[in-house]
Amino acid sequence: MVATMRLGLSEEDLYLFNQGTAYHSYRFMGAHPMTVSGKQGVRFAVWAPNATEVRVIGEFNEWNGKSHRMKKHGTTGIHVLFIPELRPGELYKYELVTENGEVARKSDPYAFYSERRPGTASIVVDNDGYTWDDAAWMEQKKTKSPYDRPLLIYEAHAGSWKTKGKEHYYTYEELAEDLVPYVAGLGYTHIELMPLAEHPLDQSWGYQVTGFYSPTSRYGTPLQFKKLVDACHRNSIGVILDWVPGHFCKDDHGLRLFDGTPLYEGADSNRAELPLWGTLAFDYSRHEVWSFLISNAIYWMDVFHIDGLRVDAVANMINLHMDKPAHMRTFNAHGGRDNLDALRFLKRLNETVFHYYPDTLMLAEDSSAWPAVTSPTYLGGLGFNFKWNMGWMNDTLRYMSLHPSDRPHHHHLITFSIWYAFSENYVLPLSHDEVVHGKHSLLDKMPGTYEEKFAQLRLFYGYWMTHPGKKLLFMGSEWGQFDEWKDQDMLDWMVLEYDSHRSMLEYVKTLNHTYRKLPSLWERDRDPECFGWIDVNNAAQSVITYIRYGYESCSVIVINFSNQNYPNYRIGMPEPGRYAVVINSSARQFGGNGGSEEVCCITEDVAWHGRDQSISIELPPLTFLLLTPLPGDTL
Structure with missing residues (x-):
């Protein structure tokens, strides 16, 4: 015990390791530079309960561990050795003799740094000494709940x-x-x-x-x-x-x-x-x-x-x-x-x-x-x-891959997720798994012409961003990478030379900043009261309309998944007043054809969708609209 303590390993550490409750075992397992009896060196500790012998090998002993045999500590199965004069940067492995006399050379399970492949040696490293400059970040994240931000x-x-x-x-x-x-x-x-x-x-x-x-x-x-x-x-x-x-x-x-x-x-x-x-x-x-x-x-x-x-x-x-x-x-x-x-x-x-x-x-x-x-x-x-939320991801991508003429028959794929949206705290993932192995990129999943693919990806991102749940997007999707992800090559940055991709990047940037600016889109994500359908049943026209509620604000979302223009589309509104069109995915700045240029809508005393007030707008094909009440007019 005294020898083990001298090497910075306590009986309690080893006991807790065997009990499954040594939650900082990296502090005593692996290779640690230290000073023992006035000598600088490295202490090694590895768990190998059934090995008859364990040796440390490396460049320092020409990969021959006969002079560096580790000592097994009692019944813990942990082998320990201090080697003086070693420094960070040394390559090493463990050489283990098995019960049947075979010899295996293994990397350290607790290696804190490793030789670059195809090399397989572990490398001694000192993980202390870095001066962090993130105190403000570490402190502020303690003050905010991840659910309501x-x-x-x-x-x-x-x-x-x-x-x-x-x-x-x-x-x-x-x-x-x-x-x-x-x-x-x-x-x-x-x-x-x-x-x-x-x-x-x-x-x-x-x-x-x-x-x-x-x-x-x-x-x-x-x-x-x-x-x-x-x-x-x-x-x-x-x-x-x-x-x-x-x-x-x-x-x-x-x-x-x-x-x-x-x-x-x-x-x-x-x-x-x-x-x-x-x-x-x-x-x-x-x-x-x-x-x-x-x-x-x-x-x-x-x-x-x-x-x-x-x-x-x-x-x-x-x-x-x-x-x-x-x-x-x-x-x-x-x-x-x-x-x-x-x-x-x-x-x-x-x-x-x-x-x-x-x-x-x-x-x-x-x-x-x-x-x-x-x-x-x-x-x-x-x-x-x-x-x-894998169910949301699978249903919505299947829906978006359909030709607009087929979507009325599969309307449930875009609406069903609300039934379970609050059963867990969800992240809506559009991850690497969806853009490899023949699945096509997100842009190339969209049917139609080149222009229609971009239009549909824009409206899909709008739907994703305003659906309850946190968000995840895989790299390259922000500008509409056309090819699948190629893990051996870098992203196709050259496509940003083309207007359509640059406009998509501008759209995603605008959408991201708008999301962060509007509390209605995130502060009550776990609360079923954060969402309300205006019209969930318009499968014939492939249009959905809904409201996202914050504690003191709301947003109205209108999405036309069809390739038809609706010049006088009426929508029941939550409150009377004026509503600003914050995002129109068909706007020219985002690569659209312009469509409706309305920037403000005023409610009328026309009952619609079970509400006393409504607006009538031009709803272009394949378009996402985000409206918010102007200050002082409504909620």
């Missing part, structure tokens, strides 16, 4: 937003200089970065991880990543990181059979194997896996000031049968398909995150119908504070 997320893939050439990526610092002001100027509140934990295969986009604690070296160092997050915060942009606690890849240097036995994965291969992805599921029944994963979530917030995690593939975590052929399906203790251990893990994860960081965003990417995903755990929920 605008949340407008720009999803980006760091390796293809912009590049300098094939595999010549922008560094984290260069993204801070270019990406951050771009996103801030467009009016987004947050950037969501696709997974940045170290991964061997570019084409996995970061969703098949080997280094859960290591920001990928493709784009630079952990210090540079801190500078990117800091720059975001100084520009009032929050940072959400895609996080993948559901599975890991099988590469030999990673977690698979780490000490020669199934350690991070379960022993039952039918449960561990995920054949659709070619990966392995974590064993959520294992306490040490809880310490590893929950600590990892805390790590990104503690060390890198990350503002939230989008938790990937929740449905796969909680459903033992998801994407499994019949012969691989396993059952829980009650004979059901629910992964009871994963459900317990997710609840503990969210409880722990919100205990330490109550202002954090925890977003579930969940395609299941599991109830109460965003309800507190003490009420039986999973404890997330937001969930992606």
